[in-house]
Amino acid sequence: xxxxxxxxxxxxxxxxxxxxxxxxxxxxxxxxxxxxxxxxxxxxxxxxxxxxxxxxxxxxxxxxxxxxxxxxxxxxxxxxxxxxxxxxxxxxxxxxxxxxxxxxxxxxxxxxxxxxxxxxxxxxxxxxxxxxxxxxxxxxxxxxxxxxxxxxxxxxxxxxxxxxxxxxxxxxxxxxxxxxxxxxxxxxxxxxxxxxxxxxxxxxxxxxxxxxxxxxxxxxxxxxxxxxxxxxxxxxxxxxxxxxxxxxxxxxxxxxxxxxxxxxxxxxxxxxxxxxxxxx
Amino acid sequence: xxxxxxxxxxxxxxxxxxxxxxxxxxxxxxxxxxxxxxxxxxxxxxxxxxxxxxxxxxxxxxxxxxxxxxxxxxxxxxxxxxxxxxxxxxxxxxxxxxxxxxxxxxxxxxxxxxxxxxxxxxxxxxxxxxxxxxxxxxxxxxxxxxxxxxxxxxxxxxxxxxxxxxxxxxxxxxxxxxxxxxxxxxxxxxxxxxxxxxxxxxxxxxxxxxxxxxxxxxxxxxxxxxxxxxxxxxxxxxxxxxxxxxxxxxxxxxxxxxxxxxxxxxxxxxxxxxxxxxxxxxxxxxxxxxxxxxxxxxxxxxxxxxxxxxxxxxxxxxxxxxxxxxxxxxxxxxxxxxxxxxxxxxxxxxxxxxxxxx
Amino acid sequence: xxxxxxxxxxxxxxxxxxxxxxxxxxxxxxxxxxxxxxxxxxxxxxxxxxxxxxxxxxxxxxxxxxxxxxxxxxxxxxxxxxxxxxxxxxxxxxxxxxxxxxxxxxxxxxxxxxxxxxxxxxxxxxxxxxxxxxxxxxxxxxxxxxxxxxxxxxxxxxxxxxxxxxxxxxxxxxxxxxxxxxxxxxxxxxxxxxxxxxxxxxxxxxxxxxxxxxxxxxxxxxxxxxxxxxxxxxxxxxxxxxxxxxxxxxxxxxxxxxxxxxxxxxxxxxxxxxxxxxxxxxxxxxxxxxxxxxxxxxxx
Numbered sequence: 001x002x003x004x005x006x007x008x009x010x011x012x013x014x015x016x017x018x019x020x021x022x023x024x025x026x027x028x029x030x031x032x033x034x035x036x037x038x039x040x041x042x043x044x045x046x047x048x049x050x051x052x053x054x055x056x057x058x059x060x061x062x063x064x065x066x067x068x069x070x071x072x073x074x075x076x077x078x079x080x081x082x083x084x085x086x087x088x089x090x091x092x093x094x095x096x097x098x099x100x101x102x103x104x105x106x107x108x109x110x111x112x113x114x115x116x117x118x119x120x121x122x123x124x125x126x127x128x129x130x131x132x133x134x135x136x137x138x139x140x141x142x143x144x145x146x147x148x149x150x151x152x153x154x155x156x157x158x159x160x161x162x163x164x165x166x167x168x169x170x171x172x173x174x175x176x177x178x179x180x181x182x183x184x185x186x187x188x189x190x191x192x193x194x195x196x197x198x199x200x201x202x203x204x205x206x207x208x209x210x211x212x213x214x215x216x217x218x219x220x221x222x223x224x225x226x227x228x229x230x231x232x233x234x235x236x237x238x239x240x241x242x243x244x245x246x247x248x249x250x251x252x253x254x255x256x257x258x259x260x261x262x263x264x265x266x267x268x269x270x271x272x273x274x275x276x277x278x279x280x
Numbered sequence: 281x282x283x284x285x286x287x288x289x290x291x292x293x294x295x296x297x298x299x300x301x302x303x304x305x306x307x308x309x310x311x312x313x314x315x316x317x318x319x320x321x322x323x324x325x326x327x328x329x330x331x332x333x334x335x336x337x338x339x340x341x342x343x344x345x346x347x348x349x350x351x352x353x354x355x356x357x358x359x360x361x362x363x364x365x366x367x368x369x370x371x372x373x374x375x376x377x378x379x380x381x382x383x384x385x386x387x388x389x390x391x392x393x394x395x396x397x398x399x400x401x402x403x404x405x406x407x408x409x410x411x412x413x414x415x416x417x418x419x420x421x422x423x424x425x426x427x428x429x430x431x432x433x434x435x436x437x438x439x440x441x442x443x444x445x446x447x448x449x450x451x452x453x454x455x456x457x458x459x460x461x462x463x464x465x466x467x468x469x470x471x472x473x474x475x476x477x478x479x480x481x482x483x484x485x486x487x488x489x490x491x492x493x494x495x496x497x498x499x500x501x502x503x504x505x506x507x508x509x510x511x512x513x514x515x516x517x518x519x520x521x522x523x524x525x526x527x528x529x530x531x532x533x534x535x536x537x538x539x540x541x542x543x544x545x546x547x548x549x550x551x552x553x554x555x556x557x558x559x560x561x562x563x564x565x566x567x568x569x570x571x572x573x574x575x576x577x578x579x580x581x582x583x584x585x586x587x588x589x590x591x592x593x594x595x596x597x598x599x600x601x602x603x604x605x606x607x608x609x610x611x612x613x614x615x616x617x618x619x620x621x622x623x624x625x626x627x628x629x630x631x632x633x634x635x636x637x638x
Numbered sequence: 639x640x641x642x643x644x645x646x647x648x649x650x651x652x653x654x655x656x657x658x659x660x661x662x663x664x665x666x667x668x669x670x671x672x673x674x675x676x677x678x679x680x681x682x683x684x685x686x687x688x689x690x691x692x693x694x695x696x697x698x699x700x701x702x703x704x705x706x707x708x709x710x711x712x713x714x715x716x717x718x719x720x721x722x723x724x725x726x727x728x729x730x731x732x733x734x735x736x737x738x739x740x741x742x743x744x745x746x747x748x749x750x751x752x753x754x755x756x757x758x759x760x761x762x763x764x765x766x767x768x769x770x771x772x773x774x775x776x777x778x779x780x781x782x783x784x785x786x787x788x789x790x791x792x793x794x795x796x797x798x799x800x801x802x803x804x805x806x807x808x809x810x811x812x813x814x815x816x817x818x819x820x821x822x823x824x825x826x827x828x829x830x831x832x833x834x835x836x837x838x839x840x841x842x843x844x845x846x847x848x849x850x851x852x853x854x855x856x857x858x859x860x861x862x863x864x865x866x867x868x869x870x871x872x873x874x875x876x877x878x879x880x881x882x883x884x885x886x887x888x889x890x891x892x893x894x895x896x897x898x899x900x901x902x903x904x905x906x907x908x909x910x911x912x913x914x915x916x917x918x919x920x921x922x923x924x925x926x927x928x929x930x931x932x933x934x935x936x937x938x
Contacts, residue, residue: 013843014742017739017742018739018743021736021739021740021743021750024732024735024736024754025750025753027811028753028754028756028757028811028815029753029756031757031765031768031769031771031772031811032756032757032760034768034771034772034779035767035768035771038771090663091663091664091667094661094663094664095660095661095663095664095665097660098656098657098658098660098661099657099661101657102656102657102660104654104657104658106658110665113664113665113668113669114664114668116672117668117672118868119864119868119917119920119921119924120672120675120676120872120917120920121871121893121896121913121916121917121920122874123872123875123896123897124679124872124893124896124912124913124916124917125671125672125679125913126897126900126901127679127682127896127900127909127910127913128674128675128676128679128682128910128913129671129675129678130900130906131906132674132678147667147670148671150667151667151668151671151672152671152672154667154668155668158664169363171361171362171363171365172365172366172367174327174330174359174361174365175359175365175367175426176367176378177331177351177352177353178330178331178332178352178353178355178357178358178359178379179353179378179379179382179430180382180383181378181382182353183656185382193367193369194368194369208759212760212761212762212764212875213761214761214762214763214875214879215874215875215897219901230761230762230763230764231763233764233767233879234878237763237766237767237879243774245771245774248771249767249768249771252764252767252768255761255764256759256760256761256764259759260756260759263755263756263759264752267748267751267752267755268748270755271751271755271819274816274819274823275819275820275822275823275826
């Protein structure tokens with residue numbers, strides 16, 4: 001469709017379009033490439049050799065991976081991301097099914113509960129929550145992070161899933177009901193498997209949310225045992241007298257790679273899932 | 281196997297009445313077709329029997345047991361949907377066995393039944409494919425297979441053939457009929473296509489506006505439509521409905537006079553009535569012996585010819601069992617076959633039965 | 639909707655309860671955490687809460703009065719407005735152009751589309767660190783470029799005006815890709831036949847853009863606008879690690895000001911008041927955008 005239209009366009013227009021595209025694409029990847037390049041350099045060669053390091057070294061990555069506490073931070077990030085995503089998906093599937101399939105009295109008001117969090121100043125939540133977390137003795141616990149990560153991821157995941165669930169033909173569920181499936185079985189054995197691209201999208205986005213989260217872990221934890229990768233990166237940023245940029249860049253790249261890997265694996269589903277969700 | 285009995289069944293959505301109060305008995309092993317134009321409530325009624333819609337008032341029984349509050353899965357029914365409702369993420373085999381799995385049927389038993397159903401529907405080579413990789417007709421058969429494997433007491437069909445092309449539809453019609461003869465399962469079949477209804481049903485139920493218009497064997501409904509709606513709906517091309525009025529011992533239609541001939545004059549006929557004449561019972565006659573009409577459309581269909589003629593602003597259809605060299609614009613004279621004419625009261629729209637022939 | 643009969647034991651009342659039961663966990667956790675935070679934030683902003691004081695007297699709007707008079711707040715509000723305004727203008731233009739060219743090309747579109755979203759996946763902290771690296775030190779790439787062009791060799795992050803530019807650029811880099819995705823989704827729903835029809839009617843490229851493309855994606859444009867403005871107003875993750883609000887207070891946007899107020903100065907109630915101010919601005923903005931989008935939809 002649109003492919004044909006570009007063929008009909010004059011050469012000049014196409015050259016400009018490609019030029020602009022390459023420029024913006026360069027803009028999008030340049031900071032990451034620059035950081036990647038620096039992660040293979042040493043403090044001495046940091047500003048030499050341009051993008052391609054003269055004498056690339058993996059030493060920075062070795063230092064990152066073997067540094068004190070790194071396995072701990074990694075496990076914290078991984079554990080929090082996986083657990084909060086699992087809970088998020090479970091809770092969001094139920095809610096999205098409720099919104100997608102039922103017309104009920106408070107539907108619109110409840111839908112606001114899903115929409116309003118998108119405009120909440122997230123970082124500011126930590127002020128009113130801090131007292132509560134403290135009085136419940138939940139500071140420095142996984143519990144508070146899992147709960148807050150889930151609470152911030154559920155609205156978005158629900159929103160994405162509603163669109164996918166609405167697209168599942170009602171007849172399929174009716175057929176399943178006649179086949180003997182209860183509402184629980186219809187949700188998990190019919191609707192969810194058919195909406196797999198939506199589950200992948202919602203899942204990876206909540207993983208991203210938890211993996212990258214910063215304000216909550218900053219406010220609700222103090223012990224170094226509880227640090228996540230972004231928090232550690234934040235502390236590394238200026239904790240040393242002379243900034244060890246190659247090391248910091250290697251650390252940065254290390255935190256990016258897992259989520260980037262997942263994204264590239266499921267890019268099609270995620271992009272389609274997000275655009276179709278946004279269009280609705 | 282079971283009978284289905286509906287007594288005073290109603291459905292409303294708020295103030296909106298969809299089903300007005302239906303009484304209907306479907307005998308054990310019978311193939312009943314619910315037919316009517318879209319929006320007549322036939323699908324809603326079927327879904328109420330299935331348990332996909334709640335029943336607002338009245339009672340539905342399957343096999344003598346009231347099922348108003350029995351969930352679909354416990355009604356021992358199977359349903360074939362218009363869009364087949366196959367699970368896209370499951371293979372044909374998984375689709376067919378899903379209901380057995382839900383009922384925790386032992387593996388060996390499940391395999392035996394799936395294979396049996398697949399055999400019956402010639403689906404065996406397709407069992408490992410997903411619905412995506414099947415043609416329309418094949419999907420249709422999988423939907424049938426899913427219903428058959430359950431060995432339910434009642435089969436429900438919701439316009440199962442309407443997504444197929446004409447040729448496949450005729451084939452599947454015959455297949456479903458053959459299947460029914462073999463399994464003898466009570467079946468309720470919904471369609472808007474009266475040809476499907478006529479050819480498939482042991483009994484047809486003509487519906488309009490949530491009300492049953494007529495119930496009976498297809499041929500009886502065709503021969504004796506109980507009201508103008510049924511008269512116009514059943515039969516293709518549709519019956520001609522000709523306004524007429526009594527004139528002495530005969531009657532007039534559009535200025536032409538006809539005698540009652542062998543049939544004799546019906547008893548209590550109102551002065552104005554409507555004569556229902558099937559297209560095959562409308563004849564061309566010599567000039568002056570019938571109603572003058574202008575030929576507007578001629579559809580030569582090979583062995584038959586269908587012509588549409590205009591009398592003033594009214595159009596009538598004539599079906600000839602042969603080829604007719606008619607030209608558009610020709611003036612012709614038409615006359616109804618009086619013996620086979622159906623009589624209707626224009627006020628009540630219902631049938632006026634003739635006195636027995638004299 | 640679903641009226642599938644669910645059985646005699648679960649009678650009508652149970653059926654009617656089903657959606658609420660399904661929604662309960664989600665609503666409970668969202669309301670429990672986010673809802674609680676908002677309500678508690680509003681309450682806090684009306685009291686005088688001191689860390690070492692047991693008494694928390696009700697002070698009405700006093701916190702807000704103090705806030706509006708404080709130079710720090712006025713400064714942050716101004717910085718936020720510049721930061722958000724610049725992000726919206728640059729971000730929207732850039733994402734629109736990006737989406738348009740992505741929609742144009744036929745070759746390797748999915749590859750470029752995949753790359754387009756990458757900045758969105760990076761954590762705010764990581765983005766901040768990478769941007770800090772671009773601009774830190776005498777030999778930083780940006781300083782070098784600036785020097786080569788004959789500009790100042792002072793590190794950009796040490797110059798108040800340039801620091802604000804840097805956080806704005808980093809912010810655009812970070813949040814515009816999602817806006818691109820929203821707009822691309824809109825562009826892809828435009829029926830190509832509309833362009834064909836317009837071409838036959840004699841429309842040129844620019845006319846097609848003005849009369850077909852833009853009107854067709856108005857809802858997506860307002861969605862993208864909303865995303866850009868909320869994400870910027872609430873932006874915290876990038877700025878704290880990148881500049882910490884400095885140099886001086888030149889990059890102390892409201893979100894950072896609020897954090898410093900509460901967690902550095904331990905002035906919770908005023909911090910809560912800032913939170914409510916941000917929230918009100920966001921709600922007002924969304925109302926404006928939604929109304930604008932709704933009106934333009936009615937016009938068509």
